[in-house]
Amino acid sequence: MNLTVYEPGTDLPPGMVAAVHELFRASYHRYHYLAEVASTGRIKVIATAHDRVCGYASASRTGKLYRLANLLVDLGSRGAGLGRRLERVRYDCVRDRGMSCYVSCTCEDSTSQVLKLDLGMRPVAVKIGYRADVVRPGERGSAVVFTDDAIEVAEPQDDSIVRNDALRRTRYVSADPKPEVLAGLPADDFAEVLTGSGGLRRMAGMPGFRLAGHEYDAVDAQWHYCFQACNAAYEEGMRQQPTIAVMPEQLDVGL
Ligand SMILES: CC(C)(COP(=O)(O)OP(=O)(O)OC[C@H]1O[C@@H](n2cnc3c(N)ncnc32)[C@H](O)[C@@H]1OP(=O)(O)O)[C@@H](O)C(=O)NCCC(=O)NCCS
Known part of the structure; x- marks a missing residue:
């Protein structure tokens, strides 16, 4: 070989x-x-x-x-x-x-996650139902984000909503997530909100969202808090019982 x-x-x-x-x-x-x-x-x-x-x-x-x-x-x-x-x-x-590394690791089984741990990377987020129809049609795979970077959470400077139709994912980035925008996020596809310390308390009290962990935004090249919408995609991802070998450390979210 x-x-x-x-x-x-x-x-x-x-x-x-x-x-x-x-x-x-x-x-x-x-x-x-x-x-x-x-x-x-x-x-x-x-x-x-x-x-x-x-x-x-x-x-x-x-x-x-x-x-x-x-x-x-x-x-x-x-x-x-x-x-x-x-x-x-x-x-x-x-x-x-x-340089440091970032990877969003699939949860088909635990092999890939174990390999990341063995390299010394640590899990920082779990996203349920993140991958649609990749391995098999109708599948809602999940993902664990790993990094070896030292995470410092930053406030997003600009608001943005990015929809990826092919991957069926929506990302809303805001230092101050607006209820009307949150209400308009897709109900059937993976949707996440990236925010900073300012938006953390608001999002943590927001019904229908869960703290997934930390996420890196390639647009501003910063780490943020990541909340996932607990919508139909989340429910389906849970129903398909993802193999999650490792959970992120308890986040220091200061709630
Ligand atoms: C993840 C993947 C690349 C691993 O490749 P691989 O060549 O099978 O992995 P290795 O043989 O190096 O095994 C790595 C470790 O996984 C575990 N492992 C591998 N195959 C296993 C099996 N069939 N059952 C249980 N554990 C297994 C072992 O702990 C092994 O560690 P060891 O070196 O201590 O024995 C491969 O399974 C794959 O292509 N999976 C589908 C795609 C995927 O998940 N990619 C990752 C995206 S983030």
């Missing part, structure tokens, strides 16, 4: 993009990040055996952090240590740059 690191700015060898796409298509019902494989802005670690791609992981810089993404080992190669090797190599690439 060979692991090759492709640094940002490097093109993959001919045929490699298609081979990595095939790896993802074989494991997922719908994978939204295929276009990232051809992007030259990322660190990519690719595992091959006998000219076949059997594992992939990438990382891309977003503000002050590197976001780890796309970790996948093909079904026939799992359980033999390849995932751990990919994680280690990718993590070392980022740490060698003197």
